[in-house]
Structure formats: structure tokens, C-alpha cells
Amino acid sequence: MKKIERLFKNELARKILLFFNENPQCIDTAKGISVWVGCGADNAQKILNKLVKEGVLVNHKSMSMDAYSYTTQRDIIKKVERRIKNAT
């Protein structure tokens, strides 16, 4: 939970987590996600890398692109949901 708490302190990470929590079926590039959350693609890329490292997002690599999706690990999803619920 501490890890999730730490991630939520970053405004952009919070926005991206809220986005994926609301749209768990989404798979998109950093550029696409930056449009959905309203930020620059470079900033989104940095945070996405961080979220992948923390295991909250999954990176789908191919020769020409990287795409990101929400984790399927139920325990992590539950922690994010709990954090969102506590904030509202």
C-alpha cells in the first residue's frame, strides 16, 4: 500500500492510475495515454516507465512501439481502488 500511496503523491501518476482504473481494458501508447490524461507525451512516458517498474502497468513491446495496459494482478488493483475510494 505504501508503494501505491507514494505513486499517488505524483499528480501525473495519480491521473494515469485513475485513468486505467476507470478504463482497465485500455491498451495504448505513451502518446495516446498523454491525450487521455491531458499531459505531454514525454512526461507521460517517464511516469509510465515508473508504473511499469512498480508492477502497476504492463508494457507490451514490439519492434516499433511500446504500449501500456493495466495490471491484471487483483491485489494491486484492489490497493489502487482502495486508495481512490479513500480520496473521494
Added chain:
Amino acid sequence: MSESNAKEKKDFLLNFCKGVSMTQFKQTFSDIMGKNVQCAFFDAGCEPIQNSKKHSQHVTRFLKHLKPGSLKQLHVFGCSCDKHCLAVPIIQGNNVYGFVIAVHLKRDPEKKELDFMKIFIDVALKDFQKEQELTRLYDTIRPRAIALSTIHTIHRLLSSTLDMDELIERITRLTLQVMRARHCSIMLLDETKNYLIPKAIIDLKNNPGKTEKGYKKKKIDSQTMISVARNGKISLTRNALCVPLVEEDIIGVICAKHKTSGAPFSRFDSEILITLAEQAVIAIKNAQLYEEQKKMSYGSIKSLAALLDAKSPHTYTHSDKFVKIVLAVAEEMRLPREEIRNLRYAALLPDTGKFSIPDEILRKRGGLSKKEFRVIKKQHLESLKILEPLDFLKPVIPIIMHHHERYDGTGYPKGLKGRQIPIGARVMAVADAFEAMVSARPYKDAKASMQQALKEIENNKGRQFDPEVVEAFVSASKNPGFRGILEKS
């Protein structure tokens, strides 16, 4: 007015009254008519609106002063406490949503004030409708735009590989992600169309993140599978969703089971999986065409090698062992897939360069004269022209051409040095020398043992051979599979 229409209007009015415009309206009204003014909202049936109920009990008794049919106009009337009341309709065209009643006004509102109220309500209504329309558009379009972008991303991910195994596994993983499912399988129909051959199965619960290997083909006997794989219908149940893979005819099925959240699969899920299946079929078809093309290319090279072999056995080609050794080293070096494919083709035709070298030079025992060596260099390049018309061999020619170069730059035909020599040629040079040493040849007294050959190769590391390739070669030679190659031959 129908019941649903009335409810729609009531909901509209409720949200309208909650909006910022109406808060401003109440404020403005109080500013003009005095602080003690009380407002309450009523629907067209004179029922108080939920959020103005605290004032409505007090105001409701004034409803009796309203004249029948007066809801469409501003209406000023006196109240029992000698003060004034005002009913302002919330109306647009003939659509009466309701009205707002203000009581305890200190004076009769002037005409310009009444006009202002009317305009205020009208503008607020239009603003609210625009806002609602935007919200509706946002709620409708955003999820679809996100879904569309997801499908586009999937399309790009699937288009980026032509390797069938990699592709099928990628489709399975992406399906798991998009469906938020715990289990996904892709099965293709066999030629008889009676069996489904599982190509990839991922079960996050039993085998997290890994595909199950060693599948058995399944007879299409269950009602669900007959429906999906034979009749091309979608099967949607609470915990499973199966969609056919259709390309002119049905080629297989894709199934997702058990949502990670425990929720049931929905119609929206099936729409997404159908679109994903369509993308998957295109990618599978492309990969199949690519496989066929690869087989055709491989067949052409084999024919060419057979033709060369018929002219003079093992002069222009090497044994199968040679091809396997080259590939084992390439795999050990983790060369890119394309490079490995080119090496495979090059290893089938390694000495095509000898084709136009006169037989007397080719068969000569002992050293060559300078003149003869010049002929070899010239004819080596000339001979390779027979491969040029085959477009798919263009990247293969440099490997064949330069595999007689030496790492120190003393080889032929161009005297290239170090990394100037294509990596494939550097790999083939080591394998060529190794195979020559461990194979029996009519012009050689005895073949070397594997250890002797490896020692010789290591001795020439950095001079004749690329040190990196030699290391990979030595490392590959320790694998049981490598020994197997030598033993089988």
C-alpha cells in the same frame, strides 16, 4: 405525455435546479427583491423538486393562487401576508419543465425585472442544455474513442511480427489484457475441420504469465464449440466468451474465461473481442503468407543447392551438419531473427563463389600460385552473380561473398578487416573451418577430433576469426545439442 417523457423532464429539471445558473438566479432574485425572498421549484405537475423541499412546504400553500393554465407565463399574485408572489415558468417553446415560485416579495416586480427573469431562465436553460449535450457526448464518445485507440494499438502490436508462434502468443496476452480475463486460448481448426488445435493457452491462475505447452487437439463435440467453430456464432455466457476467427471461412476460435474482477462478460466485451479477432485473423493470415513465402524461398535455395551438388557433390555446398553448426552459433550469439534467417540461406549455398572457378584450380592439391589466387578472387565474385536475380537472396550474398575474409584483413576477396566483415560471414568462417577440420575429405589424411578443431580455432582467435564469434562457438560447442549435431552426421 408518456411516463418516460415525464420522468425525463423531471430529471432534467432536478439537474437544472442543482446547476450553477439556478444558484445565481436565486442570488440575483434576492438582490433585486429583498433578502427574505424564498424560492422553490416545482415540476409541471406542481410536485416540489427534491432539492428545494425545505422551502416547498411553506411555498406549496401558495400554489392554490395560481390560475389554471398559467404555467406557461410569468404570474404575479398576492399572498396572505400582504406580500407579493411570483411564478416564473421554466419553459422552452411548448415544453414546460416546471416553474419556480418566489414568495414574500416586498413589492410588485417591475416589468423590466420580470423580463429580466424570463431572459435569465431562458439563457440558463440553453446553457444547461448545451452542458448536458456536452456531458452526454463526452460520456458516449470518450469510452468509444479509448476502445478505438486500444484496437488501433493492438493492430499495430499484431502487425509488428510475422512469426506465427510469437504472434499467437501476443494475441493471447493482448486478449487477456483487454478482456480482463484470467484464461485465454486460441485454437485453430485442423484440415478436417473436426478438431481444434490449441495454439496458445494462458491461465493466470494456474500458470501465471506462461503459455501451456504440449497441447492435445480437441474434437469439436460440445454444443458451444460446434456453435462457434462450425456455425461461426459467438458464445457469451457469464464466465466465458468465445468468438470465431473468420477469414472467408472459419479458421479457429478465440476464448476468454473468468474475468479477474469476477464480473460477468458483457455485450461490450463481445464487441471488443470480435474486433480483436478480426485484427488477429488479418495478422494470422499475413504470418501464414509469410511462412509460405519463406518455405518457397527455402525450397528455391534447396533446388539451387541440389543443382550445384549434381554438378559436383559437396564442392559448392556443405553438409546439413554445417547448416546446424552455423545456426547453433548464431543462436548462441542471439543474432536478430532476420540475420539468422539470412545465415541459414547462406549456409545452404556457402561456396557458390566457386562455381566459375576452373576445375583444375579447384582440384589442385598443395599451394596456389599468385595467378591462380587472382583467378579465385575474380571468379568468386563473378560466380555470385548467379544469385543476384533472386531478390530475397540480396542480404545473403555478402555473407557468402565475405566468409573467406580473415579478421586481420588478410583474407579474400576484398581483404576486409574486423567488423568490416559482415557478422554472418564471420560466423560462417568459423563454422566453415571447424567443419573442414572435423570432416573426412579425400585430399586429407585424417579428420581432427572436436577438441583438436576447437583448439585450432581458439589459436586463430583475433587473427583468422572474430574473437566474439569464437567465444560463442566454444560456448555453443558445450551444449549437448551441439555434440548431437556432430554425432548424428
